[in-house]
Amino acid sequence: MISPRIEIDLAKIEHNARTLVTRLSGRGIDVTGVTKAVLGSPEVAKAMLAGGVARLGDSRIDNLEALRDAGIQAPLTLLRSPTPEQADRAVACAGISQVSELEVVKALSVAAGRRGVTHGLVLMVELGDLREGVLPGDVLDLARRLSRTPHVTLAGLGSNLACRAGVVPSTDNMGELSALATLLEGELGLHLPIISGGNSANLAWAMKAPAGRVNDLRLGESILLGCDPLTRMPLSGLHTDAFILVVPVIESLAKPTVPRGATGEAAFGAPTPMRERGTIIQTIASIGRQDVDPDGLTPPGGVSVLAASSDHLVLETPHRLAPGTELRFGLDYSALLRAMTSPFVVTTLATTKRPLVPRVDSGTAAKLDALRTNLSRITPRVSAAR
Template identity: 45%
Template sequence: MHATSRVEINLAKIAHNAEKLVQLYGSKGIELMGVTKTVCGDSVIAEIFVNNGIHMLADSKLVNLKKMRDAGVSAQFVLLRSPALSEVDAVVQYADISMNTELSVIKKLAETANLSNSVHQIILMVEMGDLREGIMPANLEGFIQKVMELSGVAIVGIGANFACFGGVRPSKDNMSELSKLADIIQTRFSLPLVHVTGGNSANYNWFTAADSIGNINNLRLGESIYLGRETLDRKAIPGLYTDAFTFVSEVIESKIKPSVPYGETGQNAFGNRLQFRDRGLIRRAIASFGSQDVLVAGLTPELDIEILGSSSDHTILDAKEVDLKVGDEVRFALDYGALLSVMTSVYITKKYSNIL
């Protein structure tokens, strides 16, 4: 069945961004994990990552890791989120590596791996200030001691998360601290850390300014590959495409109407009481999508029109001087939140262009 809204995915632009970022970070010895959660483990995009030098694919959803494995994507698969106790069997089955912070979960991973005579690899996440997941640095050595007593799991790295929950920037100081922790662990436990993963797309400014990156040898990139931006200030990275994804929808009504609702008002569909600026009569258009389809606040129209708001399946536009007619298509750039929502939405068609 035909959907009236779609996301256009330019595969050549994604490939270009992946290749350039592999070269950029590789110039100082940093390997990349390609984060596929944003595109729901899309195997077409996963293959582009692999073909352009990204051989570790990281996702927070096991169903996406399974999808890529089943599609025959040849990569090392990483569970990007701490496993839930209830999903440990599937973690051992579908993830080569998982990121961990809880001893009870690691013990269960070890038991499960032992049952299949396998060894599950783990990266221990360290709390460095962003206050999402992580073991407190003061507790790290004692934690590692306990993990090393278990058979069935092997510590292959440590990592830290930045700019996801608390917005804390990766800096010279906190990167240096993570690097020193890696030194201490490798010396104290004779434990080679294959992956010292220092963050994500927010690490671009730190990386470009750093004289030395220390022991940091891995970053987990999603947004900078997909949207060509670093994530602290959302600035475009030179030489990358910022328009690999475009959201397109159809106009289903176009009329001259007042700019302020009239009649007694209460809450709208989402429990909000909105304020309206009186602009007189305006050219008011409706596009055939709403907040059930996409994070509307994350869209920027390509034309000189304005998004006034949305209900669950209508988005209201002030067309200004643009003569939008019923059946016309309107195109929008997406930010990360909007991209995540359209790729997740079952109501939005995914259309590939410039297939390699």
């Protein structure tokens, strides 16, 4: 039986990683490759490492454990604070954890002491996006407490923007993070080796503004999908098709465009609006909302997504397609995240020998230039963590 699958081109991921590592190295910034969207795939992690990322990061302890079990020895960072009960697992698989609560730090201290190691901490700072992190005014006090805690060491400061509220990384908020790092070093007499400015949404800032003390970015979406999360536009020179969702057709029939009979709530709330357009070819692919975010799919040319239930993707196609015909879709971050998590979507790996350099048409290039020039006026879309 043919199942929906994601085809992963490892060479394109390696290319994207290398391109971003090269560009950021000129700004004094290392890259942490983030694997959470691919469930800690060791193969994708190895492609990132081959592309030159300094370390790997993931928000799920299970994924970090999978990387270690696969024999990956690169430095690993836990990108979400563990609970106190998870401290021992965090210390066992990661060298660094992002933290913001003293109780968690104490649990990590106990776990590290039990294992006879020193565990690194990146203290997260809230800079306006209202996800995780302590307020700037509380950073010094908490950092002082961390510096006195045995078996852990304050390895740096971090922040996260453009995730919950869509706050754009800027000279102001990145400058505030840099100033806090300098303050802590002066007050506590220590050196902070990692100042992690944020995620893929930081790229536009990093390419045009002085980096200050920021020397690390945690990149997932930009490496995997080759786009800027603030605008969803392709990043110059990067592949946007390293992941392709392939789904078989299970029905393709001529049908009317409006329903017949009284209507109420559909499976996922209000039904999709429909207008009378006569008869169309309605094609169903064997995937649904349980497996993928249908709003994040880019269908093949001439095909449009009409609706999705839990296990059916309803499409309009130019002509009837035989059952079993495979359709290929592009994915955005939300669609990739959900599809990689579904047990009903399999993954296949490929490595093109010599991936072509991606080309950007002149119209897209002009849009990119305009977006970069006017970034301060852009209101970014709120999205999941990248």
